[in-house]
Amino acid sequence: MAVGLGPLPTLHPVPGFELGIASAGIKRVGRKDVVVMRCAEGSTIAGVTTTNAFCAAPVLITRERLGGAVRYLLTNTGNANAGTGADGLANARRSCAALAALTGVAEDAILPFSTGVIGEPLPVEKIEAALPAALADLKEDNWALAAEGIMTTDTLPKGASRQFQHDGVTVTVTGISKGAGMIRPNMATMLGYIATDAKVAQPVLQDLVRDAANKSFNRITIDGDTSTNDCCMLIATGRAALPEVTEKAGELYAQLKQAVFEVFMEVAQAIVRDGEGATKFVTVQVNGGGNHQECLDVAYAVAHSPLIKTALFASDPNWGRILAAVGYAGVANLDVSLIDVFLGDVCIARQGGRAATYTEEQGAAVMAREEIAIRIELGRGDCSETIWTTDLSHEYVRINAEYRS
Amino acid sequence: MAVGLGPLPTLHPVPGFELGIASAGIKRVGRKDVVVMRCAEGSTIAGVTTTNAFCAAPVLITRERLGGAVRYLLTNTGNANAGTGADGLANARRSCAALAALTGVAEDAILPFSTGVIGEPLPVEKIEAALPAALADLKEDNWALAAEGIMTTDTLPKGASRQFQHDGVTVTVTGISKGAGMIRPNMATMLGYIATDAKVAQPVLQDLVRDAANKSFNRITIDGDTSTNDCCMLIATGRAALPEVTEKAGELYAQLKQAVFEVFMEVAQAIVRDGEGATKFVTVQVNGGGNHQECLDVAYAVAHSPLIKTALFASDPNWGRILAAVGYAGVANLDVSLIDVFLGDVCIARQGGRAATYTEEQGAAVMAREEIAIRIELGRGDCSETIWTTDLSHEYVRINAEYRS
Structure with a gap:
């Protein structure tokens, strides 16, 4: 019953950002439910997370690690790992440790994200078992499958993409989101991942994600229920051959901001268009x-x-x-x-x-x-x-x- | 689909308080939709009204006149006379003037109340035409029919009654309410009328209605929508042969407060039990x-x-x-x-x-x-x-x- 939401538009690959999808059978066998995203070395990342006091275990860990050198984002659907107490935290750390062991990066270079049913123990063994397949699947041209891989009650995958030219160089901003119910984001949506190959200093990126989320994800509501798992991440791989954006000024910043805002708005509104039972x-x-x-x-x-x-x-x-x-x-x-x-x-x-x-x-x-x-x-x-x-x-x-x- | 709400309990008449019901055909021909209530001379009255800024015309007039010597309450269903601007105010005043002319009391001794569809002109001629029949019907033992006469989407009439003895004198508190949707009262409910034959000084009565509403009507919600027409009135006719309650102390005050709170709670909870579509x-x-x-x-x-x-x-x-x-x-x-x-x-x-x-x-x-x-x-x-x-x-x-x- 999605309103005005068609097939995914073209999602341009973002140099330096790869995505891999696998089926762990968390809630249903054969469903794509694990997505690994790899950021090139030197990427910056910024994000906003739910203001719900009962935030999920992975949200707590992601908050701790944001600002450091992040290399992987690990997402599962089918289980929110929320309301799960100390065991939930241990399970989220364990899934990150498994990915760290397979890739050789530090454990705190991995951000975990979960979405799905609240209050059930995370089946961490199933996630661990699916990691090699997800890593083998990593490629830059995998946004569409990843958009499917993060769906729960969504009826359609959600994504948007923009490109602009600066000094003859093409810069890309591509993003995906999920969510259809328990939607009144407050600092972020259920899950949103937006990447660019621009090089952006972390403080500038953090302001950008906050401002863009405030005008997009933080302006949508389906049922007024702010989720325990909201997270929205903005990644800058720096692979575009352009100078680093170190302040909120200049033409490159203005172009980037415009493209980021447009992608945020499109994937945020897509959540409303696919809202549970929506006919308007x-x-x-x-x-x-x-x-x-x-x-x-x-x-x-x-x-x-x-x-x-x-x-x-x-x-x-x-x-x-x-x-x-x-x-x-x-x-x-x-x-x-x-x-x-x-x-x-x-x-x-x-x-x-x-x-x-x-x-x-x-x-x-x-x-x-x-x-x-x-x-x-x-x-x-x-x-x-x-x-x-x-x-x-x-x-x-x-x-x-x-x-x- | 009302939950745990049966036929009306016995509603004891309150000496000095009469009710008359008529059919004006406001929304549907033959439906009881006009209720006139007459308070004996010397009655005190107190009330709380909606905090909705778009309050209806009759609410504005009732607020002005509360505190004066009130003799009649005039209620219609089928039309809320809300969002009707200056015409709505004129129509509410005109219906009061018609009742004043028929009864010989001052116009500002009449409080108007309306409930029903928002934003349609009040068919004031139909109400005027029904007033003689309502006046002819006035009697103390008419609470049950009045409870029906104030219903809109309610599936059952709502009322409660308590009696207590003080110095060998029986004191009665009886009340009715209506409402099933657009219910998150904020100072009052859609409509509630509670009367007692105790004699109560107006300031004490005002505190009593506020405190009782805060613990009952102001603690229920069906859909979170605070109505434009909420009003809850507490009338004390003073016909019981007991001293006037002039302060919030003493055994009579305590007994009265207990009975008033119980009646308020029962008719407020009845609104939830009859909430639109309620199964719980x-x-x-x-x-x-x-x-x-x-x-x-x-x-x-x-x-x-x-x-x-x-x-x-x-x-x-x-x-x-x-x-x-x-x-x-x-x-x-x-x-x-x-x-x-x-x-x-x-x-x-x-x-x-x-x-x-x-x-x-x-x-x-x-x-x-x-x-x-x-x-x-x-x-x-x-x-x-x-x-x-x-x-x-x-x-x-x-x-x-x-x-x-």
């Missing part, structure tokens, strides 16, 4: 806020309201539910007489009440679309925020009543 | 918090998580989703290693991980019940909070995809 892709834009937080508060109140989400599923232009959500979003001293609300280009509410020009037919025409924009003008200031979400369908309930996440 | 009645108790707000933050994170709500619908003891919600509730410096979680009496998580003694069969046995208690021990302090909620079922989606609220 919904943009919620809040303008005229006195500050960014109040814009976000209003946008998330609208995006999380089960009443609005079910109305979106029913293609019902039920603007009263939108006004109600704006009203309870917690904005201090909200003057409702200044508020306009638009569905697409149709003004449905003007100065806090039904717009005189509005007809039910106009609203119904917008709601019948698969991609719907809700725009709220607060009339309080100059700040704006935009987030993306889905509707709430019968299929969402079926999936989550049947699937053990 | 869920108590979420958070103990060991450092303050009350963090207990509430954790409780509401659990109660609003669509993933937990669908797991409850599926009777799936998916404790990982509960840990995840606790983890993203926003509690500062949460030490997950101190947290225990119980399903009923079964410890499912101990010190932040799966309890060693826990078996899936134990969890499944609790989840199979219609009434489920989730208890979370934070291990940070002495504060506790308890709230009540429902599951998220296919029926919830069907109701809200089809019904225009």
Whole structure:
């Protein structure tokens, strides 16, 4: 039921970044569920991880090791290794140690990632057994299979790619993501991996991943549930024959930032398009806020309201539910007489009440679309925020009543 | 699909408080949709109203008039008169003026209440036409019909009643409520009316309604959507032959408070039991918090998580989703290693991980019940909070995809 999400686009290889996929049989035999990524020596890496206090064991280890010289990223699906206590930490370290033994790199040059069911022991032997096959499969032109290898309840693989020219040199930014439920990223998404062959100093890369995630992964929500395993990693292999980016200025930085932001946005929005049970892709834009937080508060109140989400599923232009959500979003001293609300280009509410020009037919025409924009003008200031979400369908309930996440 | 909610209990008449019901045909011909309540001269009245900034026209008027000498409460269903701007205010005032003309009381002695679809003009002529029939129907023994008269998507009427003896005098507290969706009251519920024949000074009554609502209506949630029309009113007719309660002390005050709290709790919980599509009645108790707000933050994170709500619908003891919600509730410096979680009496998580003694069969046995208690021990302090909620079922989606609220 993915909305506006087709087959994977061309995913350009990133020189210095290889991916290998294997089947460990963690949850189901024969499913691709282990992905190893190798970064060329001298790569820099930066990342953001979940703010959930119950973060998974691999997240704790990845946080410790970020900033050091990272050479491998080891991902498994089918088991989140979250809520697993000391055993979970030991299992995550053990899987890294196994990969270190096979490759000869230091253990702390390996970052572990897990996604899948919460609270079950990680079947670490199965992962260990699959590592040689994953290593044998390592190649730069393997992004599409890796995008499949990190899927859980996703119905389609997700990826995006950009290239730009600088001083006659082609620079590539390619990324993949996964996630369809338990999605309200807060510093990152379920899992996202984006690599470039630009050479970027680590502090610059860290700012870039934080800023890009804030405008993309941290602006999507499916069910309001922030996951225990969110991680988003940005890797710079430095293989492009260009000077190192050491500060947030200059044309190369600007080009790189543009390409990174575009890839982040595309793979983040792909998660919403493939949201559990989604039949609509919904943009919620809040303008005229006195500050960014109040814009976000209003946008998330609208995006999380089960009443609005079910109305979106029913293609019902039920603007009263939108006004109600704006009203309870917690904005201090909200003057409702200044508020306009638009569905697409149709003004449905003007100065806090039904717009005189509005007809039910106009609203119904917008709601019948698969991609719907809700725009709220607060009339309080100059700040704006935009987030993306889905509707709430019968299929969402079926999936989550049947699937053990 | 109401959970544990049967026919109305006996609703004892409250001397000095009469109710009259009529059919105005606001949304559907023949449906009871107008209720007039008459308070004896000398009654005191106190109330709490929604914190939604987009509050309905009748809420604005009721707020203005609370504290004065109130004689009538006029309620209509089928139309919320919310998001209706200046016309909505004029219509609410006009319906009060019509009732004032028929009864000879001052216009500001009448409090208006509306519930139903948001954003449609109030059909005030239909309400005016129904007033004589409602007035002719006024009697003290009419609570059960009034409980039906205020229903919208409710499947059952909701009421509760208590009596106690003081100095040989019987004192009665009786109340009714309505609401099944757009329920996360914040100062009050959709609509609640509770009356007593005790004589209570207005400031004491105001504290009583606030305190009782805080422990009952303000601790329930179905979908997290705070309505535009929430109102809860407590009326004291003073007809019981007892001294006036003028301070929050003494045996009579204690008895009255106990009865009022019990009636509030019963009619508030009835709203959850009749929640849209509800198949479970869920108590979420958070103990060991450092303050009350963090207990509430954790409780509401659990109660609003669509993933937990669908797991409850599926009777799936998916404790990982509960840990995840606790983890993203926003509690500062949460030490997950101190947290225990119980399903009923079964410890499912101990010190932040799966309890060693826990078996899936134990969890499944609790989840199979219609009434489920989730208890979370934070291990940070002495504060506790308890709230009540429902599951998220296919029926919830069907109701809200089809019904225009």
